[in-house]
Amino acid sequence: MAGMISPMEIDGADQPPKPNKGKSAVIVSSDGKATPWVEKYRPQSLADVAAHRDIVDTIDRLTNENRLPHLLLYGPPGTGKTSTILAVARKLYGAQFHNMILELNASDDRGINVVRQQIQDFASTQSFSFGGKSSVKLVLLDEADAMTKDAQFALRRVIERYTKNTRFALICNHVNKVIPALQSRCTRFRFAPLDASHVRERLKHVIEAEGLDVAESGLAALVRLSNGDMRKALNIFQSTHMASQHITEEAVYLCTGNPMPKDIEQICYWLLNESFSTSFKRIFEINTRKGLALVDIVREVTMFIFRIKMPSDVRVHLINDLADIEYRLSFGCNDKLQLGSLVASFTRARSSMVAAA
Numbered sequence: 001m002a003g004m005i006s007p008m009e010i011d012g013a014d015q016p017p018k019p020n021k022g023k024s025a026v027i028v029s030s031d032g033k034a035t036p037w038v039e040k041y042r043p044q045s046l047a048d049v050a051a052h053r054d055i056v057d058t059i060d061r062l063t064n065e066n067r068l069p070h071l072l073l074y075g076p077p078g079t080g081k082t083s084t085i086l087a088v089a090r091k092l093y094g095a096q097f098h099n100m101i102l103e104l105n106a107s108d109d110r111g112i113n114v115v116r117q118q119i120q121d122f123a124s125t126q127s128f129s130f131g132g133k134s135s136v137k138l139v140l141l142d143e144a145d146a147m148t149k150d151a152q153f154a155l156r157r158v159i160e161r162y163t164k165n166t167r168f169a170l171i172c173n174h175v176n177k178v179i180p181a182l183q184s185r186c187t188r189f190r191f192a193p194l195d196a197s198h199v200r201e202r203l204k205h206v207i208e209a210e211g212l213d214v215a216e217s218g219l220a221a222l223v224r225l226s227n228g229d230m231r232k233a234l235n236i237f238q239s240t241h242m243a244s245q246h247i248t249e250e251a252v253y254l255c256t257g258n259p260m261p262k263d264i265e266q267i268c269y270w271l272l273n274e275s276f277s278t279s280f281k282r283i284f285e286i287n288t289r290k291g292l293a294l295v296d297i298v299r300e301v302t303m304f305i306f307r308i309k310m311p312s313d314v315r316v317h318l319i320n321d322l323a324d325i326e327y328r329l330s331f332g333c334n335d336k337l338q339l340g341s342l343v344a345s346f347t348r349a350r351s352s353m354v355a356a357a
């Protein structure tokens, strides 16, 4: 996952490259072209973190006052949780980064033995004070919801014992997978999905820095498809950029394989107006020609149904049917049959609309 970064990569270009102790590092070619944009444009300081102003300001203040509590940051992916903690660490330790932080994420073994040994060893050794700055160490447990329950229980005691010179920062997507005992030992912050304006602003920053040619419609498509996940936005953006020079709406959709809004409109038109067999044939044809996934179509059509006018009891049934189709598709049921089911649901909805009229 892109959220993982080893300490080697962190402190920027001014440092000579250090030998890599077996952890994977992002390979940077001389012109920097190979760097994934998610790493290249990772916020370096707290001020760079877009959105979540209140959270970031609070953490910033606590850091300044040397009163950093144990932290639990949670929320959907790509909202800046890891970046925020790394920025805090950079602010606290500067060049001493490597000595003062122990970072473990889901790809490291974090069973109960690691909690008992590695984390305790790190937490229990005294740290030197650098330049009068705080000497608390930081243990960063990324993707903490993937830790076993046993390890979490063991961690509970460790957190308490070493509070004097160590702070723990837990990061996770699903806060309910972290045991309550750990939650109550930390200050919780929820990172909501970024709103469209922040994603747009951040993308504009990248456009400027890279000197790219991006159509307004392309930018809007990136923002729409990202759904508030900045990592997703940057990844789609970079792969579209690699595929085509001009980043237009069409290029973005082509790159992700998502159905274009105008295709969805066309499909909905067929579903609402054509006979069963014509609808089925046309949708099947456009699906094969454009290589669309039926599950994407079902999701988008559902959004479309929310927007158009129809009697509410018809809408209720229709949406329920679509939800069933989506559920079945997620188990890998036959696409052609499910497409039949989609057209059938609309046929039924139309007859009940006629009956109601």
Ligand SMILES: Nc1ncnc2c1ncn2[C@@H]1O[C@H](COP(=O)(O)OP(=O)(O)O)[C@@H](O)[C@H]1O
Binding pocket: 002, 003, 004, 037, 038, 039, 041, 042, 043, 048, 049, 050, 051, 076, 077, 078, 079, 080, 081, 082, 083, 084, 191, 194, 202, 230, 231, 234
């Ligand atoms: N709030 C944000 N402001 C600016 N960039 C962000 C923000 N959130 C995410 N990003 C971008 O997305 C990438 C992934 O962010 P990360 O902090 O690892 O997300 P998380 O840990 O919440 O999944 C970062 O490298 C950065 O480029």
Ligand SMILES: [Mg+2]
Binding pocket: 003, 004, 081, 082, 083, 142, 171
């Ligand atoms: Mg992360």
